[in-house]
Amino acid sequence: METEPSDPPAAAAAACPRWVMLSRHSDRRAIADDAKATSAASHTSSGHLLHVSFPLTSPPPACSTLYHDWPHIADPAARIQGPQIFASHGDCLLLDVTSGDPDRWRDTVVTDYFLYEAAAGARPPALLLLPTCFIPMIFERKKKHDDEDQDPSPLWSDYTGILRRRDGEVVVARLEVPKATPRRTAELCVLDTGRLKWEIDQEVPIIHGESTARQAQELTQWWKTDEAVPVGDRFLCFVDYLRGFLLCDMAATAAAQELRYVPLPLEESPNRFPGFYDDERPTTQMFRNLAAVRATAVRFVSVDRRCCCGGHGVSTCERGKFLFKVTTWTLSLTADDDEPPATWVMDSELECEELWAMPGYGSVPRTERLTFPVVRCDDPDVVCFVVHSPYRNGITMGPEDRKVWVLEIDMRSKELRSVTVYDNSDRQAEYQVAAQLKCF
Structure with missing residues (x-):
């Protein structure tokens, strides 16, 4: 696991913003000398040298992009996918790279x-190749026959999160919750950079706490983790944007580890069907976001359709076809069984008519719901949203006709801070990662 960090420049880059919005996708580009402040290099398991760099001169809501280069691979058609940003926490990013022989890909x-770690003080940025995990989890064990060779266990981006602990080490954790069974346990596979060894706990109890009997049943039958959100230096929240999140205290000992179920403060949608085939499932991450706001608190943002009469759900009348409402809540976290469970506190509500009337909204479409909310790392009252140009007669427009706007809205003061037009790139604007990387 060779690591080749680059030396940072002598002078700090004053233009670097306090936080950035990073596209999950990367672009191949030769790493310039002026990018060394965020550059690091390492080798893949097959020996290919990989360079990565983050130009961090564009403050949000502008998007920053991960650049990568393969100095020893000149063929642009070489079968290498990625790197892509898998997960993030503070100044750390988890990246994945897929490669193979084009003639024998399978x-x-x-x-x-x-694991990419940004520069801190005198420490330069570093890129660490993590050890391969050979521990099969629930779904892999069900598909695997006893006589089969042991294959590497993949990490899925929605099931996996990272957390920088107080001692400076980084934890990578993957969660699997069994489906279609009444079990009240889940599996947690963990790696920390101090030991660089994967370990699994196959019987982590799920504590349902204040959940209803229906919520508890749905969790064990239909749970799907959409994202793993780190909070402070202690908690990981494994979020299902239809049902809630499982709170994991990573500071607990293995013997005391548990997952506490916390429902989300959502109204029941009249268009939702119970079970795996939820009609909302494909779009939940487009319209909902959970983010850390303090070391022991999270903020939840939801963009929901509403009728012209104010009711929840998609309107059946022409007048309310494009109406929506944005709501934010805050919840304090605790893993102490002796403390009463915290409750969600609503912070703000923003009706679409209020947004459309704000100075600066201008020509941004009023026929599309806000999407892909991202909470600012340095000011949780401010949320960034994406707006796409509408379809024409239900037909997707070409890249030359399509526009993407990013709005920065102060939800507490109900102020439109800024409107940024992206360069016709849907991929760039969607599913961005908030990070606090430094370039010195």
Whole structure:
């Protein structure tokens, strides 16, 4: 696991913002000398040298992009996918790279996972190749026959999160919740950079706490983790944006580890069907977001359709076809069984008519719901949203006709801070990662 960090420049880059919005996708580009402040290098498990760099001169809501380069691979058609940003916490990013022999892809394909750590003080940025996990979890064990060779266990981006602990080490954790069974346990596979060894707990109890009997039943039958959100230096929240999140205290000992179920403060949608085939499932991450706001608190943002009469759900009348409402809540976290459970506190509500009337909204479409909320790392009252140009007669427009706007809204003061037009790139604006990387 060779690491080749680059030396940071002598002078700090004063232009670097306090936080950035990073596209999950990367672009291949030769790493310039002026990017060394965020550059690091390492080798894949097959020996290919990988360089990565983050130009951090564009403050949000502008998007920053991960640049990568393969100095020893000149063929642009080489079968290498990624790196992509897998997960983030503070100044750390989890990246994945898939590579293989183009002529024998099925037999040679391998996915490597790297931990990127930004510069801090005198420490330069670093790129660490993580050890391969060979511990099969629930779904892999069900598909695997006893006589089969042991294959690497993949990390899925929605099931996996990272957390920088107080001692400076970084924890990578993958959660699996069994489906269609009444079990009240889940599996947690964990790696920390201090030991660099994967360990699994197959019987982590799920504590339902204040959940209703229906919520508890749905959790064990239909749970799907959409995202793993780190909070402070202690908690990981494994979020299902239809049902709630499982709170994991990573500071607990293995013997005392548990997952506490916390429902989300959502109204029951009249268009939702119970079970796996929820009609809202494909779009939940487009319209909902959970983010850390303090070391022991989270903020939840939801953009919901509403009728012209104010009711929840998609309107059946022409007048309310494009109406929506944005709501934010805050919840204090605790893993102490002796403390009473905290309750969600509503912070703000913003009706679409209020947004459309704000100075600066201008020509941004009023026929599309706000999407992909991202909470500012340095000011949780401010949320960034994406707005796409509408479809024409239900037909997707070409890239030359399509526009993407990013709005920065102060939800507490109900002020439109800024409107940024992206360069016709849907991929760039969607599913962005908030990070607090430094370039010195």
